Amino acid sequence: MTENGAYDYDVVVIGGGAAGLSGAMALARSRRSVAVVDAGEPRNSPAEGVHVLLGREGIAPRELVARGREELRSYGGVVIEGEVVGASRGDDGLFAVTLGGGRVLRARRLLVTTGLSDELPDVAGLRGRWGRDVIHCPYCHGWEVRGQRIGVLSTGPMSVHQVLLMRQLSDDVVFFAHTAPPVGAEDRDRLAARGIEVVEGEVVAVETDGDRLSGVRLADGRVVERDALTVATRMVARTSFLADLGLTVQEHPMGLGEHVPVETGGRTAVPGVWAAGNVTDLMAQVGAAAAAGTMAGAQINADLVMEEADRAVERMRARRPFSAAAEARVHEAVAGEHRHGL
Ligand SMILES: Cc1cc2nc3c(=O)[nH]c(=O)nc-3n(C[C@H](O)[C@H](O)[C@H](O)COP(=O)(O)OP(=O)(O)OC[C@H]3O[C@@H](n4cnc5c(N)ncnc54)[C@H](O)[C@@H]3O)c2cc1C
Numbered sequence: 577m578t579e580n581g582a583y584d585y586d587v588v589v590i591g592g593g594a595a596g597l598s599g600a601m602a603l604a605r606s607r608r609s610v611a612v613v614d615a616g617e618p619r620n621s622p623a624e625g626v627h628v629l630l631g632r633e634g635i636a637p638r639e640l641v642a643r644g645r646e647e648l649r650s651y652g653g654v655v656i657e658g659e660v661v662g663a664s665r666g667d668d669g670l671f672a673v674t675l676g677g678g679r680v681l682r683a684r685r686l687l688v689t690t691g692l693s694d695e696l697p698d699v700a701g702l703r704g705r706w707g708r709d710v711i712h713c714p715y716c717h718g719w720e721v722r723g724q725r726i727g728v729l730s731t732g733p734m735s736v737h738q739v740l741l742m743r744q745l746s747d748d749v750v751f752f753a754h755t756a757p758p759v760g761a762e763d764r765d766r767l768a769a770r771g772i773e774v775v776e777g778e779v780v781a782v783e784t785d786g787d788r789l790s791g792v793r794l795a796d797g798r799v800v801e802r803d804a805l806t807v808a809t810r811m812v813a814r815t816s817f818l819a820d821l822g823l824t825v826q827e828h829p830m831g832l833g834e835h836v837p838v839e840t841g842g843r844t845a846v847p848g849v850w851a852a853g854n855v856t857d858l859m860a861q862v863g864a865a866a867a868a869g870t871m872a873g874a875q876i877n878a879d880l881v882m883e884e885a886d887r888a889v890e891r892m893r894a895r896r897p898f899s900a901a902a903e904a905r906v907h908e909a910v911a912g913e914h915r916h917g918l
Contacts, residue, residue, distance in 0.1 A: 585609045587876055588673045588683040590660045591814075593618040594862045595853025595869035596689030597644035602873030604651035608880065611654040611681060612645075613673065619691045619854060620716070620862070622707025628715050629862050640862070656681075660690075664820045671821075671848065685876045688818065688836065688844070688851040689869055692858060694809035695833075697731055697754075700781035702807065709789035709804045710782065714741045715861065717804075722746060724803040727792050729779055730756040731808050732831070736763045742806055743770050750800060752792060754779050775800055811835075811858040822846050832858050842872030850876055 587603050589596045592614025603610040618637050620626060625634040632640060645655045662674040663686065673681045694712070696702045702710050711717040718741075725748045728739040735751070736759060743749045751767055751774045753759070759767070759774070767774055775794070783791040783799055791801045811833035813825045823846050825834040835858050842850040852872040853865035860868060 582668065583670050583682040583684055585611045585654070585681065585683045586880060587611075587685045587687060587873075588613065588671065588681050589687040589689060590663070590673065590818075591615075591688065591690035591853075591855070592645065592655060593641065593689060593691055593853060593865065594644070595691075595855075595860075595865040595872075596687065597641065597648055598866040598869035599687045599689060599850075599852055599873035599876075600648050600653050600869075601644075601651065602870045603877055604648055604653035606874075606877040608877060609652075609654075611656055611683075612648065613656045613658055613660050613675060613681070614641075615659045616641075616657060619694065620707065623716065624708075624720075626862055627717070627719065661817050662820055663818055665848065669848070684848070684880065686821075686849045687842075687869075687872055687876060688815065688823065688849060688855055689853045689865075689872075690814040690855050692811045692813050692833070692835075692854040694811060696809055697729060697807055699729070699779055699807075701784065702782060702805075705782060705784070705789050705805075711804060711806055712809055713861075714738075714745060714806075718742070718745045721804040724748070725801060726750070726804050726806060727752055727800065727802040728806045729792075729808075730754045730759070732756055734808055736766070738806055738808060739772055740766065740770065743772055747771065749773075750775055750802065752779050752794075752800075753777070809833075811854070813855045813858075815855060821849065823849060823851075828858055841875040842868060843875065 586608040587610045589600045589612040592612040596612050600610045600612045618641055620637045626637055626640055659676040660673055661676050665671050671683045671686050722745045724746055726742050726746050727750045728742055729752050739751045749772050751772050753776045755778055778795040779792050780795050781793040782789055783793055791799045793799050813835045815823055815825055826837050828835050836851045836856045838844050838851050838856045842852045844851050850872040852868040854860055
């Protein structure tokens with residue numbers, strides 16, 4: 577027997593980062609029973625701090641999540657540490673969410689906030705430095721590397737944009753042409769005019785000195801000294817375990833990776849399932865992920881409110897002694913009296 581009879585929670589939230597915890601908070605504060613299942617690996621966990629986050633600037637990523645969990649619990653929300661391995665919808669319309677250990681949670685609605693995986697370019701040593709001195713985002717890490725010797729690894733057309741952004745942060749910026757298609761004439765002029773050196777040749781590894789990046793090694797053996805390397809990742813929504821649900825990913829329109837498409841507010845193509853944060857918006861930073869989670873939580877609550885109101889109307893009508901036709905005649909008679917000023 578479950579807590580509510582047929583189901584355990586109104587909503588199960590899969591993934592407890594900024595998006596999932598914010599969505600759960602909106603639901604818990606609306607007196608919805610909600611459980612967040614979280615595997616505990618927020619995307620930014622390799623980084624020292626969360627930046628451009630008003631009111632919590634520089635907070636450690638895991639501390640932010642820990643605070644969010646406590647805030648959620650203070651409204652009765654439940655946090656379950658674990659991994660969701662599958663989900664399906666039964667004939668009764670309820671979702672069954674299966675956890676790694678075999679536990680199954682039944683819920684009326686799902687919110688998917690599992691984030692994304694960053695697939696790094698195939699260069700030796702990148703993963704080990706990721707989020708520290710191998711970086712991707714000037715707003716997350718730029719201030720921390722300002723004035724340093726920065727490299728940008730070209731992997732596609734967006735790399736020119738990336739190197740121009742990094743140039744705003746340092747006078748010493750090198751563009752590694754790597755294996756990307758050659759830069760066009762207009763962009764070459766932009767790089768030259770901004771004093772950005774272009775280094776031709778494939779990058780094969782990053783060099784380290786103790787626990788810090790010291791340079792970039794090219795296939796011909798040259799080493800270019802650098803303090804930080806900026807890369808673009810292929811961003812892939814974490815949803816493979818939700819295939820049974822019918823939730824599919826699509827190639828992102830800007831070629832950034834794969835995401836779950838949603839309507840405004842987070843409704844997916846699968847009835848009863850919402851998604852928010854990086855799993856659908858690959859570019860969302862923490863603030864945007866949290867805002868999208870809140871919106872999705874609010875929309876799920878509204879959806880449940882309407883379902884419950886409709887069911888209440890059905891029950892009310894079933895209890896009335898009149899037939900629908902008799903009821904309509906009563907309404908018409910009352911309306912007639914009003915028309916005649918009685
Ligand atoms: C290195 C780095 C640094 C960054 N720095 C910043 C910064 O300074 N400022 C900023 O605003 N943004 C920063 N970002 C972006 C930030 O990480 C994302 O905006 C944010 O994490 C998105 O939140 P989310 O809730 O969508 O996903 P996440 O925070 O990734 O949370 C998803 C959660 O779902 C869990 N999960 C996944 N699969 C399952 C499953 N099957 N079952 C259960 N749980 C699951 C994960 O373990 C994780 O806890 C950075 C990103 C990176 C890579």
